[in-house]
Amino acid sequence: MKNGLTFFPKGVHFFRVSMQLLKAYWQETLAYRGMVIIWGIHSIMVPFVLMFVWLAVERGSNSPYQDGDYILYYLAMPLVMNFIDCWTVFTFPEELREGYFNRQLLKPLHPIWGHVFEHIAAKAFQLLCLVPIVFSISWFMGDYLPDIDFSFRKIALLFFALLFAVVLRFVMNTTLAMTGFWIEHVETLNLVFNQAIWALLGGMVTPIETLPPIFRIVTDVLPYRYTLSFPIEILRGKISNGEIIIGFVVMVCWLFLFSLAGRALWRAGLRIYTAYGG
Amino acid sequence: METSSSIVTRNLCRTFEVRRKSEGFLASLKGIFWPRSNFVRAVSGLDMEIQTGELVGFLGPNGAGKTTTLKMLSGLIFPTSGSISVLGFQPFQRDYEYLGRISLVMGQKQNLWWDLPPIETLAIHREIYNISQAEFRARLDELVEMLEIVDCLDIQARKLSLGQRMRCELAVALLHRPQILFLDEPTIGLDILMQKRVRAFLLNYHERFRPTILLTSHYMEDVIALVQRVIVINRGLKIYDGTLNELSKAARLEKILTVTFQSIPEGFSPLAFGKLIFQEGPRFQVKIPREKAAETASNLYSTGKVLDLTLEEAPIEEVLGELFAS
Ligand SMILES: Nc1ncnc2c1ncn2[C@@H]1O[C@H](COP(=O)(O)OP(=O)(O)OP(=O)(O)O)[C@@H](O)[C@H]1O
Numbered sequence A: 001m002k003n004g005l006t007f008f009p010k011g012v013h014f015f016r017v018s019m020q021l022l023k024a025y026w027q028e029t030l031a032y033r034g035m036v037i038i039w040g041i042h043s044i045m046v047p048f049v050l051m052f053v054w055l056a057v058e059r060g061s062n063s064p065y066q067d068g069d070y071i072l073y074y075l076a077m078p079l080v081m082n083f084i085d086c087w088t089v090f091t092f093p094e095e096l097r098e099g100y101f102n103r104q105l106l107k108p109l110h111p112i113w114g115h116v117f118e119h120i121a122a123k124a125f126q127l128l129c130l131v132p133i134v135f136s137i138s139w140f141m142g143d144y145l146p147d148i149d150f151s152f153r154k155i156a157l158l159f160f161a162l163l164f165a166v167v168l169r170f171v172m173n174t175t176l177a178m179t180g181f182w183i184e185h186v187e188t189l190n191l192v193f194n195q196a197i198w199a200l201l202g203g204m205v206t207p208i209e210t211l212p213p214i215f216r217i218v219t220d221v222l223p224y225r226y227t228l229s230f231p232i233e234i235l236r237g238k239i240s241n242g243e244i245i246i247g248f249v250v251m252v253c254w255l256f257l258f259s260l261a262g263r264a265l266w267r268a269g270l271r272i273y274t275a276y277g278g
Numbered sequence B: 001m002e003t004s005s006s007i008v009t010r011n012l013c014r015t016f017e018v019r020r021k022s023e024g025f026l027a028s029l030k031g032i033f034w035p036r037s038n039f040v041r042a043v044s045g046l047d048m049e050i051q052t053g054e055l056v057g058f059l060g061p062n063g064a065g066k067t068t069t070l071k072m073l074s075g076l077i078f079p080t081s082g083s084i085s086v087l088g089f090q091p092f093q094r095d096y097e098y099l100g101r102i103s104l105v106m107g108q109k110q111n112l113w114w115d116l117p118p119i120e121t122l123a124i125h126r127e128i129y130n131i132s133q134a135e136f137r138a139r140l141d142e143l144v145e146m147l148e149i150v151d152c153l154d155i156q157a158r159k160l161s162l163g164q165r166m167r168c169e170l171a172v173a174l175l176h177r178p179q180i181l182f183l184d185e186p187t188i189g190l191d192i193l194m195q196k197r198v199r200a201f202l203l204n205y206h207e208r209f210r211p212t213i214l215l216t217s218h219y220m221e222d223v224i225a226l227v228q229r230v231i232v233i234n235r236g237l238k239i240y241d242g243t244l245n246e247l248s249k250a251a252r253l254e255k256i257l258t259v260t261f262q263s264i265p266e267g268f269s270p271l272a273f274g275k276l277i278f279q280e281g282p283r284f285q286v287k288i289p290r291e292k293a294a295e296t297a298s299n300l301y302s303t304g305k306v307l308d309l310t311l312e313e314a315p316i317e318e319v320l321g322e323l324f325a326s
């Protein structure tokens, strides 16, 4: 095996490693709880501002989104954002710069797992803060929200759409983070590719379903929609079965492509890595 | 006892490419498209062979290529050319079985989780290296006792003193009982007392478990107390490989004697037994041959006029400087 970096350690002790790492990252999250809470609030603010903007805009009665749809869309968004949020693009280059990557590289455990468990711990904590806020607002605004059914089928679809969204976003961001082996300021690239374009084509600024068909060709082919808008579209329930299937297929394709690219960058990066420091 | 080779390198080389930064707008614009690089040869043609259980000192001045060699041996970086075999593995392939058998201690923030107490880092390592609970307890108790770190285990790592942290780092690095231990300046930044404790620990540990240890240091005290064999490199080239005794013949090992008199004894001349470094009233500092040190000191004491007398090892760079010159 080249580079000797297998994803799973041999034997069955991976579960125990996971639990121990989760526990450690949970403690770290608590140590930085102030910062984590501020990030959580930050992720609520932008969708709420956008919600009020769209509620203030005049629109005809034949528009696909009415007030209630916008409220639902932008209320669900902070929760989705909490799940898909990924910051390897900041932490990985920092690890490289500060020399912490050295220690990850010399352990019989793939360095990616540290990032994975760190994300899980931080998100679990953020969710604990977010859920009460979002749900109390939903309750408060209940009269304006459109009716949505929660069939088993929908909950299952929602679960998988979210899961794929989380994984896709993680893989996209982490692949970009790998360029940190060559480039000093990956954050700038991230700002363009994963923030600006994502906000536009992922459905943050405008719900995808309200875009004219010509734009839909772009949004439906690019990966961004699937990391934000897609799960909310499923929640809203106006998306057809055909669209859902195509959506999952496109997602899997991007996941595959980004994984391949990330793997190639990882291997090439390790070859040129000079482990400065020490 | 087994005497097979644990570490073998043949014609090991490592070159670093360093981008040259250009001054001025046009020049830096040009630099983006046609980057110009310098090549630094950190290690060139290193051959070495270290037997299982040996404790070897790896010496050389700043920038000699010591850390670079340790990084290649542990598997952090690829060699530019040449071959390495450690325990029969090629380190840069980072086989998990290999990583489970070695440890690298480099700098002060190697393994400890900064925001957690050391005991948590140790627990994480227990799982990563798949150590049974019983084995973990036994090893931990042993390391805690040898390193005297009972009081440090539950304190957030960032709040520990440098000396406490270094000893906790060692505990973490040794928990999985590595067969090979790479130590890059383990005593750097520690006060004299703490250096002594770390040294005593390493000696004791090596005695008990016989791991193969390759250690770099800029302190002669470390070398004399710990190692039997030294490998000296300069500018990436090996210039000496042999026992400490032979080294002391090749390059005179000296001690620095500092003496302060109540009143200078009659007929006292520092030049009679060594090279005068400085004199300041009744205070003299002299460089003397190692083997004469004890005798000279007792002679001086016997005059009854000594207020204070210390003996230290001459700095490693001075000792090795003669080697580089020859
Ligand atoms: N990552 C790197 N990129 C570029 N050059 C490097 C890198 N690491 C080391 N070098 C260069 O390689 C040479 C050897 O460095 P190295 O760190 O191995 O020396 P050393 O013997 O450990 O020195 P010291 O005693 O100061 O720790 C130096 O000239 C250094 O500038």
Ligand SMILES: [Mg+2]
Pocket (backbone or CB within 6 Å): A278, B066, B067, B068, B184
């Ligand atoms: Mg060094």
